[in-house]
Amino acid sequence: MSAAVPAPRAARFAGVLRQVGPVRCALTAALLAATVVLLAHDRAVRHAEACASAFLVRSTWGPDASCTVDNVLFRIDGRLVGQTVTIGCSAVVLIVPFVVVATLLLPVRRMPAVVTLGALGFAAVVVAGVNQLRLLTIATGMHLWGLEHGYGVTHVLAGSIVSTVGIVAGGLTFVVLLTRGARVVRRG
Template identity: 40%
Template sequence: MVAGLALLGTVAAVLVNLEQIAEAEAQANAVLVGLVGLADAEHIQRTVVFFVDNRLVGFVVTVGCSVGLLLVPPISIIAVLLVGGRLSLRRALAACMLIGSALVLVNQLRLSAAVGSMKLWGFERGYEISHVFIGSMVTSVGLVLAIAIFASVLTKTRILRTGSNER
């Protein structure tokens, strides 16, 4: 019960810190696109900046485009199941780690696709293509996979083959 309430506290902390989460995502994306060679990028608060055709461009990771809001529903569900005794602490923590990691990865792929599109097709066209088509496709596929992982962890009898039938 205490762990479930702590998870609800985590949800509250996420909601209070959405702008800081978006800034951390911008920073992570600037590093990621540099590591994979898409762009020599920097972040300024919630903005990822880089050069396209010798022109400095960028995009802002808004609270609405951040992973923060996506984390709230699954963590809330896990917390309620934990408080109600329908989920073990071990399974709850595994579900939080997996769904959280999956959602962060999907969002970083979406942001990186925006950078790659702008580098490939120029700022205006690349941003439009990545925002409307590529970003939506990456997000849709990623969310379906994240939900499948989430459902799998919550419904399986065992997470790992440890010999326990923990539910």
């Protein structure tokens, strides 16, 4: 009676690499590395989000909005107020679930890599855009109803609704692009 000897780890890795393909493995590793870099440098991303939000507030409510680090500053009734884009308010955290799904799909040869990465990119743009709409909603509430009441109502209630709609819209976009894109690529 002979017992099967397990393959060495290097041989198993080489088998997976052959099955998945070096390009897909490299894309998966690059996507994971990009995600780690984004999360590690979230402060730079939050600064970019704060500056985009300040631009939207300037476009909507006047020229006095600015961004400093991860804060959006503007005037309400002559007082300088603002909002901070924390890690919990950043689009980076909202995009991570889509990155996880894309990372799991990239090694699957039945799903074209171009479709997977394209769907991820489009979903990320949708989620980031809706997050900007959420930040503008909060600033608008503060302009319309005052600092405390406007912030309280729009951050908790309206902000949650906008974020939920954004995640659902991003998720639906992601799934539709994945399924339709895969069918189009397979048909040729």
